[in-house]
Amino acid sequence: MSPEYESAYDPSGRLLAEDAPGDNAPPLSVSELSARLKRTVEDRFGHVKLRGEISGFKRAASGHVYLALKDESAVIDGVMWKGGAGRLAFSPADGIEVIATGKLTTYPGRSKYQIVIERMELAGEGALMQLLEKLKQKLAAEGLFAAERKQPLPFLPKVIGVVTSPTGAVIRDILHRLADRCPTHVLVWPVLVQGEGAAAQIANAVRGFDAMPANGPVPRPDLVIVARGGGSIEDLWSFNEEIVVRAVANCSIPIISAVGHETDTTLCDFAADVRAPTPTAAAEIAVPVRADLIALLTEQGLRAQRAVRRNAAQARERLDTQVRLLPAPDVLLAMQRQRADDLGERLGRGLRHRVTDARAELAGKAGALRPALLRQRIVREGHRLDGLRLRPELLTRRLTDATTALDRMWRLAASLNPDLPLQRGFARVMAQGRLVRSRTDAAQAGQVILTFADGPIDATVGGVEPARATDILPPAPATRPARAKPRETGVTQQDLFSS
Structure with missing residues (x-):
């Protein structure tokens, strides 16, 4: 066995955990330890009052309040649920010293402890004035x-x-x-x-x-x-x-x-x-004060009356002064009275003169209105009226003359009709809406319209050697025949343009 392998099984550096003899402390999970700490803290500090300065105040959208309480050397987080936050008698703000009443608890999710605040008050009048x-x-x-x-x-x-x-x-x-x-x-x-x-x-x-x-x-x-x-x-x-x-x-x-x-x-x-x-x-x-208003209105009314009376008195005094400066009425009206009397006398005389002149004029006109003169004038005017009366034979004569003149005009108009020569074998040549008057114009047009008595027909100019004028026209007579004398029929031809 190598030394490295032997050291892996050394009792002082074991790789696997084993229960030692006499050890009655089984290992705890993190959740179990957090739960024991939470119960211990809440049982030991189930009701506490903390004095500190608010820091990091925040009101969540749910209505809960989160803050921290601190002093010179320590800080603790705090939370106040929506119900308690709604009962606050003031609006918390950072820097305000308060006394918070509640209980301590732990927050396993972050391995930290905090105070759940049930009631929060300002720490004395100084803090209240500071907030104010x-x-x-x-x-x-x-x-x-x-x-x-x-x-x-x-x-x-x-x-x-x-x-x-x-x-x-x-x-x-x-x-x-x-x-x-x-x-x-x-x-x-x-x-x-x-x-x-x-x-x-x-x-x-x-x-x-x-x-x-x-x-x-x-x-x-x-x-x-x-x-x-x-x-x-x-x-x-x-x-x-x-x-x-x-x-x-x-x-x-x-x-x-x-x-x-x-x-x-x-x-x-x-x-x-x-x-x-x-x-x-x-x-x-x-x-x-209503009484003061009534008194004020009464006083103002009296002052207004006194002002009106004073103004009337002053106006009366000014009027009297002006009246004294005016001349007497007789002096003012003397000239007008004299002129009225003069015009009255002139009016009477003028009326009498006018009546006299009117009578003279009436007498002159009445002389011209004698019955004999009127009868003579009536007879004279009757003769004039007979001379001005219309006679039927004059009207008949003028009507006959007018009818004859109208017939002559109709015969002249008929002789000038452009379609009349077509009845005698002539044709009217038109090209592009205009009358063709010469051989050159017809050659330039190429296409023409020939209008006969019974209707128009299209024609083409060219393509055939034109005939000579001597081939078309009859030979001219050697000598001009003598003009035949008209037969005497006993009837003379009437002039068309004569009346």
């Missing part, structure tokens, strides 16, 4: 507290919405103060003002008032008051929640924040349009 200041800086950086976002309050709101607890003294103080100053229609949106779920209810109330339609069955408020009585910073913490601050800042209705007493300040006060020191003061800011 951090949230304040964040919201201020977004401009939610800017002065240009503030809306002016209505002078006399018709409807006021109040977000507060319906059972506390705050709503009674507001209603009593409004009734004393100026009775106004009030809508109360009941909410929790502290504790679990208070911030969500307050934010929903503010958004609910803002979402109400202007002409709905319930009148939309012209002003909203968010109110709560005094208390510690923990009691007022719901009005420091980010969800409430954003709802107040984004509301289109003017809002008065009246949370706590005069010395109490919340982030809701910075986001609101106006901060009131107390709920009672908010009611005083919301509406004016």
